[in-house]
Amino acid sequence: MSDNKKVVIIGSGLGGLSCGVILAKNGYQVTVLEKGTQVGGCLQCFSRRGAKFETGMHFVGSAAKGQTLDRWLNYLEVSKDITLSPLDTSCYERVLLKGQEYKFPNSHERFVEQFSEYFPKEKDNLEKYFSLVENIFRASMTNSLRQIGEEDAIVKYRLQSVNDVLDSLFEDKLLKNVLLGNSPLYAAEKDKTPFSMHAYIMGFYNASAFRIVGGSDKIAFSLKSTIEKYGGKVLTNARVSEIVCKEFKATGVMVNDTDFYQADYVISDVHPEITLSLIKSNLIRPAFRHRISSLPQTTGVFSVYVQFKENTVPYMNSNFYGYHKDTVWDCEKYTEDSWPENYLYMHFCSSEKQQYAASGVILAYMRYSEVLKWEGTTLGRRGEDYEEFKKQKAEKLLSEVENDFPGLKNSVKYYYTSTPLTYVDYTGTKNGSMYGIAKDVRLGAACRVLHRLRIPNVFQAGQNINAHGILGVIVGSLVTCSEFLTAQTIYQQIEEAN
Ligand SMILES: Cc1cc2nc3c(=O)[nH]c(=O)nc-3n(C[C@H](O)[C@H](O)[C@H](O)COP(=O)(O)OP(=O)(O)OC[C@H]3O[C@@H](n4cnc5c(N)ncnc54)[C@H](O)[C@@H]3O)c2cc1C
Numbered sequence: 427m428s429d430n431k432k433v434v435i436i437g438s439g440l441g442g443l444s445c446g447v448i449l450a451k452n453g454y455q456v457t458v459l460e461k462g463t464q465v466g467g468c469l470q471c472f473s474r475r476g477a478k479f480e481t482g483m484h485f486v487g488s489a490a491k492g493q494t495l496d497r498w499l500n501y502l503e504v505s506k507d508i509t510l511s512p513l514d515t516s517c518y519e520r521v522l523l524k525g526q527e528y529k530f531p532n533s534h535e536r537f538v539e540q541f542s543e544y545f546p547k548e549k550d551n552l553e554k555y556f557s558l559v560e561n562i563f564r565a566s567m568t569n570s571l572r573q574i575g576e577e578d579a580i581v582k583y584r585l586q587s588v589n590d591v592l593d594s595l596f597e598d599k600l601l602k603n604v605l606l607g608n609s610p611l612y613a614a615e616k617d618k619t620p621f622s623m624h625a626y627i628m629g630f631y632n633a634s635a636f637r638i639v640g641g642s643d644k645i646a647f648s649l650k651s652t653i654e655k656y657g658g659k660v661l662t663n664a665r666v667s668e669i670v671c672k673e674f675k676a677t678g679v680m681v682n683d684t685d686f687y688q689a690d691y692v693i694s695d696v697h698p699e700i701t702l703s704l705i706k707s708n709l710i711r712p713a714f715r716h717r718i719s720s721l722p723q724t725t726g727v728f729s730v731y732v733q734f735k736e737n738t739v740p741y742m743n744s745n746f747y748g749y750h751k752d753t754v755w756d757c758e759k760y761t762e763d764s765w766p767e768n769y770l771y772m773h774f775c776s777s778e779k780q781q782y783a784a785s786g787v788i789l790a791y792m793r794y795s796e797v798l799k800w801e802g803t804t805l806g807r808r809g810e811d812y813e814e815f816k817k818q819k820a821e822k823l824l825s826e827v828e829n830d831f832p833g834l835k836n837s838v839k840y841y842y843t844s845t846p847l848t849y850v851d852y853t854g855t856k857n858g859s860m861y862g863i864a865k866d867v868r869l870g871a872a873c874r875v876l877h878r879l880r881i882p883n884v885f886q887a888g889q890n891i892n893a894h895g896i897l898g899v900i901v902g903s904l905v906t907c908s909e910f911l912t913a914q915t916i917y918q919q920i921e922e923a924n
Contacts (some may be wrong), residue, residue, distance in 0.1 A: 430455055433910075434679050434689035436666045436704070439853065440483075440896065441888030442695030443649035444903040446658055447502050451919075453912055456658035457689075458650075459681060461665035467695075467853045474842055477733040477785040478775075481844070481852070483642035484772050484787065485513065485745065486896050487631035492924075493632075498900050507648035510636035511778045514743040518635035521607025522830060523749045528604045529744075532632055533562060537869055545601045555595050555605075561630025562622055566901075583622040586611025587867045588614060589755075591621035606754045607747045610789065612772045613724040616755045618866040623893070630897060637775035645896075647853030669694070671707035675883045679704075694750070694905060695888040697856050698863070698875050709881050721873055722866055723859035724894075725758040726846030728792035729768075730820045733785050738837040739773075741783045747767040748773040748830050758791045767789035771831075790823050794857035797847045805851050816843040861894035877906045885909060 433449050435442045438460035450456040464470050468482025485767050487496040499505045504622075517529035531540050538556050542549040562580050583591065588609075591627055592602040605624075606614060608631075612623050616862055638644060650660045668680040671691055678688040694701040748767045749757075757767040773783035790875020797815075800808045822845050829836045855862055866873050875890045887908050888897070890897045892902035904916055 431690040432457070432688060434459060434687050435670075435692060435695060435887075436679065436701070437461075437467060437695035437854075437888065438465040438646070438660060439793055439888055440649075440899045441652065441891070442467075442901055443646060443660070444502055444900050445693050445695070445887045446660070446909040447649050447656075448903060448916065449910060450653045450658040452915075453659075454658075454691075454910065456656075457652055457687065458653065458658070458660040459664040459666050459679065459687070460662045460839065462645075462852060463662055464643075464733045465650050465660055466643050469634050469642045469646040470852065471641040471643040474617070474731075475733065475840060477840075478641055478776070478844070479731040479785055480638075480642045481729075481772060481785060483638070483896060485631075485635055485644070486510070487635050487636050487875070488633040488897065489636050490634040495630075495900075496899050497920055497924050498897070500648065501920045502900070504645055504648045504655075505654045507651075508644045509639040509778060511639050511775050513635040513637065513745070515634075517607045517744045517800070518631060520744045520746045521604055522746070523603055523754070524600065524749075524752055525606060527894070528607065530608070530632070532634055534632070537632060543603075544604070545598050548596055548598050548601055551596050555592075555800050558595075559625040559632075561694055562625035562711040568624070574910050574913070578673055580622050580625075584620045584865075585867050586621050587618050587622045587868060588624040590614050594793045603752075603754045604654060607749070608745070609754055610768065612653070613758070613791075613860055614754075615758065615864070615866075618868060619723075619866065620865050623865055626893065626898075627895070628629060630895075632792045639775055639778055640772070645665070648728070651910055659666055660676065666704060666724065667670075668706065669701075669704045669707060669884060671705060671881060674709065674881070690883065691910070692884045694884070696854050696884050698886060698890050699856050700801070700854050701879075703883070703887060705879075705881070707881065710879065714880070717872070718875070719727075721875075722862045722864040722869075723855075723857050724811065724861040725791045726794050726797075726849065726858040727789050727844075727860050728846075729842070729844045730788045730823055731842045732788065732824075732838050733840045734837050735839045736784075737782045739783045739786070739834070741775075741780045742773045742786075743773075746829065746830075750826065750829075758793065760791070765792075765819075766826055769823060770781075771827055788823055788827055792819075792846055794846045794859075797845045797858070797914035800847055801850075802848075808847070816845065819843070862888070862890040877902070877909070 432455045435458045438458050446456045446458045515532040519530035521528045537551045565580050666683045667683045668681045676692045758765045771788045773786040802810050849858040877886050877891050887906040
């Protein structure tokens with residue numbers, strides 16, 4: 427039992443807030459400390475001239491009644507505070523490759539049927555592929571909320587690259603590319619990204635896909651108010667500057683270099699390299715620090731947030747992935763001339779049945795090296811040359827999208843941009859990486875980050891622990907909180923909440 431123990435959580439991203447709800451519901455005295463002015467990390471939205479934009483989470487999956495995420499959102503008491511709007515079930519994803527558009531419909535049957543029309547010779551293989559995808563998604567004991575683990579079924583696919591497995595399943599090269607059309611959702615890299623990651627994302631969104639009406643920050647606000655309802659606190663402008671340790675354990679944290687917060691337990695929801703930099707204690711060995719700082723990161727992103735002229739752009743109820751080359755691979759290895767080799771284009775959902783889009787976002791990979799020279803500068807004060815760099819990139823990206831959506835540029839009223847540096851400032855992710863530490867089959871277990879550290883009362887949470895994305899992070903919180911409550915207790919509470 428909690429005995430009202432004090433838990434300090436560093437960072438109010440989804441990982442920090444969901445751990446906060448689970449522990450506050452179970453009697454722990456929770457304090458979430460957030461360095462920014464807003465809660466939510468990648469759940470944050472911003473508004474400019476009356477238009478609202480999501481910065482990280484644009485759509486969620488498996489949230490139809492009774493599905494995995496729905497059950498979690500009920501347990502976390504979020505469902506009552508948000509409205510989900512389903513993406514078009516006949517094409518939640520649209521992939522444009524080699525001048526042709528391919529649609530991803532929801533459900534196993536419809537997906538296999540649609541893809542068998544595109545690739546009739548691969549019909550049997552498509553059936554095998556999709557069953558495998560679903561098995562892997564279901565087999566993860568935590569993803570499917572089962573208590574009896576079937577994890578073994580997926581271990582093999584954590585160690586095989588997505589391209590190797592697709593090569594073993596299909597002959598048709600174009601089909602293999604199309605299936606990876608939405609791989610910006612996990613920043614896939616050839617010979618590195620595990621098939622299990624592909625299967626997890628495919629299974630998750632194929633079950634059902636939704637936008638969050640009014641924006642992803644509603645999830646953060648809901649989690650914050652639930653923590654407060656159970657007696658916890660969520661403080662902003664509270665940057666943790668040190669995790670203070672005495673002898674073999676942590677005693678609390680320093681905030682803004684001045685205030686000490688005593689804690690029985692500390693959970694860090696920030697990038698593991700930052701967590702380690704907050705711990706001066708030699709309980710953390712140099713070799714471990716070195717291992718963590720050597721891990722590869724997923725690529726960064728350049729975003730153009732577009733506010734449209736009123737009633738000019740019909741609301742697009744799908745995500746759109748454009749490729750201007752014959753393959754989905756190596757888009758992150760662009761040159762200055764070839765950038766952007768692909769993009770992801772989405773509309774923001776402000777009401778359930780909207781006719782026109784008020785705003786949208788276009789995302790394209792951007793390596794940190796492109797913005798390195800402005801590292802250390804602060805938001806809004808990076809200089810004229812940075813503004814000029816962003817303008818040039820935005821115009822180039824908008825022109826690329828215009829090729830596929832003629833008239834788009836004419837419909838733009840205003841636009842705003844962000845680079846990997848923006849993410850460094852707003853979330854503290856290393857090198858502005860989109861999804862944190864990259865999974866790489868060649869490194870095997872070495873690229874996995876555990877929720878435990880050598881300091882017994884300090885734990886980690888967030889996208890680097892289990893997986894990124896709404897379900898990946900929440901499942902990571904289950905893993906972290908099971909140290910306090912046991913997984914069985916949490917599963918039982920989820921059952922009771924549903
Ligand atoms: C462009 C983009 C698009 C995405 N789209 C989707 C999507 O459509 N669907 C989906 O499911 N997922 C999506 N994701 C992924 C998802 O948003 C993230 O995986 C998830 O929100 C990460 O949550 P987190 O808790 O790990 O941390 P973060 O959101 O990174 O939050 C960490 C928090 O810690 C705070 N912090 C850092 N250092 C300190 C400190 N020293 N003291 C106090 N606070 C500190 C930061 O300010 C931040 O608020 C997207 C991500 C990106 C970047």
